[in-house]
Amino acid sequence: MSSPRSLRRRLGVPGAVLASAALVVSLAACSGQASAEDGAAKAGSVTIAAHTNGAGTETAITVDKVDSIAAEVPDAVKKSGKLVIGVGALPAGFPPLAFTGDDQKTLTGSEPDLGRLVAAVLGLKPEVKNATWDNLFVGIDTGATDVGFSNITDTEQRKEKYDFASYRKDELAFTVLKKDTWEFDGDYKNLAGKTVAVSAGTNQEKILLEWKSKLEAAGKTLDLKYYPDANSVWLALNSGKIEAYFGPNPTAAYQNTQSASSANPTRTAGTFSGAGETLQGLIAATVKKDSGLDKPIADAINHLIEGGQYAKWLKAYNLTNEGLPKSEINPPGLPLDNQ
Structure with a gap:
């Protein structure tokens, strides 16, 4: 389990931000990983920023399955009927990105909520797994997690093991x-x-x-x-x-x-x-390399951009200034000499 100090250094936030977030973390945070079937996404609608205690504006967003994009999903994931979304928010969470809500059970925040929106486009049931930062990547490596939505920066080093679909500026x-x-x-x-x-x-x-x-x-x-x-x-x-x-x-x-x-x-x-003056840093959905999930996820994000749901998601969390015009697969990432 990552210590509060190591989590602070990774995110670059003062310790009290994490300490305040810890007040809303459920008892599940004491385990290495917490997982629950997600009831936030319903047919034709996804409610975002639920139970955020003011960190976001609760918003119901209309979003339907897109058959042409859903057809791109690898068979194994398609047959499972669900999209397993990994978030590395244990032990304390980090609002407004990912944290346990004020109902003491909902994993809320911008990151899992975008995962829920993507799952709806793909016609899959979202299952959000909350883990430590290190265990998030272990889950992707082993196939226990389909995709990481957890403020993961696109880097050239990570591309050796993972494929990316960008969704926010870093x-x-x-x-x-x-x-x-x-x-x-x-x-x-x-x-x-x-x-x-x-x-x-x-x-x-x-x-x-x-x-x-x-x-x-x-x-x-x-x-x-x-x-x-x-x-x-x-x-x-x-x-x-x-x-x-x-x-x-x-x-x-x-x-x-x-x-x-x-x-x-x-x-x-x-x-x-965050990547410096010569490169726009990017936050990206992260999947195991050659898993075949990068394209359907990028296409789903682009569908949300074109349909306006993406803009509503950003606005709900006051992150409009991090919006992208398009999701790209494996765009230029933080270079090896700047990591």
Whole structure:
């Protein structure tokens, strides 16, 4: 089982985000893997963002089986009648992406919900399996899990074992107070003079340290601050000790949603690719290499994009800024020298 510290480093979020998520995790989280038949998807309709306790907007989406896409599904999966969806959200979960809902049993969040929508297009019953991050990949490797929907970044190294169907941008975001008019325009130079919080040992820290060096070489400053948990970050932002927090875009989306009715609401001031300035990072559905599932899943996602259900899914979780115009099979991924 992954420790909270290792999960924090993988996601790049402050520890308290995971700690707060742990409050809504069911007793099943104590096991190595939890699985349940999914009742969230019904004929012709899928309810997303159910039991999210405000992390998403519950929305019923109309989606029907598409026979031409369903015909592409490998026979073994077709005969099983179900799509086994793997999520690596144990032990604590990570809202708004994947976590145990406020009913203490529903695995909710953007990731399993997209899996449910894809299953509906394929005419399959969704079965969501929640595991540790490592066991998620073990499930895919052994065939116990058909596909991973779990904020998995498309990388060239992973392509040695897996095939991908992209469905979201892998974005980092600057979170500021809503009243702050500053915008990040994609150029590190407009960070000059700023004080920004970041989590240690993360990809976003690496990016900020590179920008800090460039600014200092030009005689300018960028002050980085580190805090032990999310509460400390938001207190520092509210009090003016920092001007922004740089972290995963879904974390920013969650914070913006949670703070919307507070005295100090936040907003996203700009995003930057998690893969760096030369490549748009991508999050992708992940299947065992040569399993034959990559094409039907990509086609199902593209059907959802064309039909508008994809946009409703993104909006429900405040992730519209991570939307893609098209799902691609095995697009360029994070290179081997940047992993």
